[in-house]
Amino acid sequence: MLRTNPRYWRGFALLLANRIIGMELLTMKITINQRAKNIMLFLSIIILFSLTGFIATTTAFDVSDSIYEGVFIGDIPVGGLSIDEAKSEIIINIKNQTANSPSYLTYKTQKWPIYANDIDLEINADDLAQQAYNIGRLGNIAKRLQEKIIAVNYGYTIPLSLHYNHVKLEAILNTIADSINSNPEDALLIYQNSNVNIQPEKNGHKVDLEKNWLDLNAIIHTRIPFTLELTVNEITPKILSKDLAEVDSLLSIYTTEFDPDNENRSKNISLAAKNVNHILVRPNDVFSFNNNVGERLSENGYKEAPVLIDGKLVLDWGGGVCQVSSTLYNAVLLANMSIEERTSHFRPPAYVPLGQDAAVADNLLDFKFKNTTDSNIYITTEILDREIIVQIFGKNNPTLSDIRIIGTNKKVLEPNTIIKQDPTLELGSQVVEYAGEKGFQITTYRIAFANGQEVKREHLAYDEFKAEDRIVRIGTKMLSNQLTK
Template identity: 50%
Template sequence: MSAQAITSKRVNIIIFLNIILLFSSVSVLAASTAFLVTDEIYQGVTVGDINVGGLSVQQAEQKILAFFKVKFERPYIQVIFQDNVRSISAQDIDLNIDAAKLAKEAYLVGRTGSTFTRFKERYLSINQGHQLQLALTYNQDKLYSIFRTIARTVDREAKDAKLKVTGVGKTIEVVPEVVGYKVDLAKSMAEAAANLNTRPFLNLNLTVEEIVPAVCAKDLTEIDGLVSSYTTYFNPADQNRTQNILLAAKSVSDILVRAGEIFSFNNTVGLRLARHGYKEAPVYIDGKLVPDWGGGVCQVSSTLYNAILLADYDIEERTAHFRPPAYVPIGQDATVADNLLDFKFKNNSPHNIYITSEVMGNHLTINIYGKRITDPPQIQIIAADQKVVEPNTVIRQDSNLEYGKEIVEDEGEKGLCVTTYRIKKIDGKVVKQELLAIDEFPPVDRVVRMGTKIK
């Protein structure tokens, strides 16, 4: 080995030994400092981001107070949602800091516990730092009240996309959906509480639930024309019945039925109860016309039934009235009853459809909108094989009535039996004949009282 190489090696060794000596000296110095007893807070101790190392308790307290005095003069919390920012000052929520307590806690770092524990705390403080959490107090009720006020400006209901039909030509326009928002007050308060004691200033992103509407504009894009429409008439002078028709018609308006989906009248309209605004009006119960809640709703279900028949969708559930109503042809009614009788149909087309209703003057119209097709089939609903069933006559003897005298107590009603078909034609030719129902409306007995009293 050459003399030059040996010399270079010795130089490297000397440098390495000096580095070791330097680090050893630093360690010894740190250890010595850690063992050093002083009346000041040990170096490396911070209150939040405030360095209080080397200060007395009183000096630390003053430094903390001075720091937060400046902070408290400015908005302390910025509540953020999208582009909106709401500032909350320290005064708004009675925000305060216990500087004396924090200064004492800072002083106690490295001064409590066993000798080993104290030495360890001092050593770690000097070498790695020791951060104390801020001890802020605030009025939770005031903060909650502010959050609730903010929530009222943020919260909004989700709104479904809708079809808007205007003009003589029935121009169809899609009104986009509105995404809803709901502030989660509990989570927002929890996040504020978790961060107020760790930060000298808080930017808080409000916790908001996004509510996506059930119907979006994309669900309506293919709907471009009227598929079918049906109108029935009522007596607006019957205020209770009219009120019930209005409520039920509103419930089945602006309704999307997706391709392959089954629509339920009862699920859509809900219970016909007084608390929902429904009134008493005549309905058939056990074959008799009596007042009941929601009388008149069956006119809405029957009008919808006929619109669906003309649109050529599948009928899943339908029940005839006990007696045929006057507002639709015989065999074309669909009665409903809470939790008992429902009207259901299936959108068997490959496209979504949209239902609207209109109540004007004395008539109710239900429209079905969907995807236009070229040369749609002609749909006819016909009632065939109508049969009249004569009522029976029931004789009731009356001992209080003169012998041989007769009084007709009830004229009775004739019964009917009708078979209803849906006929589909293309270019005038029948391509399908579908049996819809065979409805039987039983006769009501004629009742006669016959006297048996003998003078």
């Protein structure tokens, strides 16, 4: 009855299946263990034979005068050679290599050869052959064994250790660098026939002498001949074409005249004008005249020329530079820029209208303005015959008002007359020692017009130029006949 019960047979089947699976797993385990043992035995045999071969090989070299197999000097194989044979191999190899072709320094499509004779190239074959022979023979057991294993299995390379004239090699590198180096060239705005054109920028190049020298010294000890691509850094110009993309219009122009016959003053004017030519001023940036022009010193090329100091005309370095700053000041006013710093002269100069000058002095007085537009502006300054011409370019703005600079409330200050008694002059005689100078007071405004109507008035400055007293000497010396009377 029990044996006909399906539950009985299901249990029996499960039990039988478990037994079969257990037997299979046991069989697989035995098979895997056996396989592992076979692999281990095989590997042990290989290692034993390899070790035996390695020991036999190294022992053979230990008792011989041969360099271990796998030893290289540079790229010259010297394994199995004696010291003398290695020496000869080194000399012949280097001689052939340097005689057949030079080494090269390259940059893009250019290449410069370096011959062995150019740098007095030599090699100490005796020392290198001895170094090769010593591999695996010097030091403690661990060090020797390590060198042997590296040489036999991976190769052991000894640097060439070439000797050369460092001064000559450095001179060659410097000469090549001079032929590659170039200064960056800014993009330029060219204004011709009332059209604005852009001349694209050019990147500069600077050979990295320090890195190239290290690379050169490293590669020259590795292989001969060699080819080394020089590391050259590109220098980006300060003004790019994209910086001038929106600059399409002449915003203002102002011109003043000077005397070209005054050579020193003309030289100073030309130098200062050059330093404020092709200048880009970005939105909200503040332009400083002194920062761009630099100090007015003889080492910067400036000359002594007449200047007004405390109302007196004296010689000083950079005389005439104030005419450039004043010309720029007026161009900036007409371009409707914000004036950040401006100082009048002690005496009014003749080259601009009263109240429209801008004095500058090293580390004391500066002229500064801010670009208050939404785009870049560009300044050009040109010397033409006896004229200084400053132009300011920017983005065309059809709504820009007509700008005028007007001086109002002008007042002339007459000089006082100072009488001085002079006992060296005859009684009653007069000599004008100093004619004096009139003084002035003036208030300057910038006025914006639209359609002929004033739309904005901006107070710029109140300037006062004090009068210089007139000095007259009156004689008090009495003659002898006058004393008798």
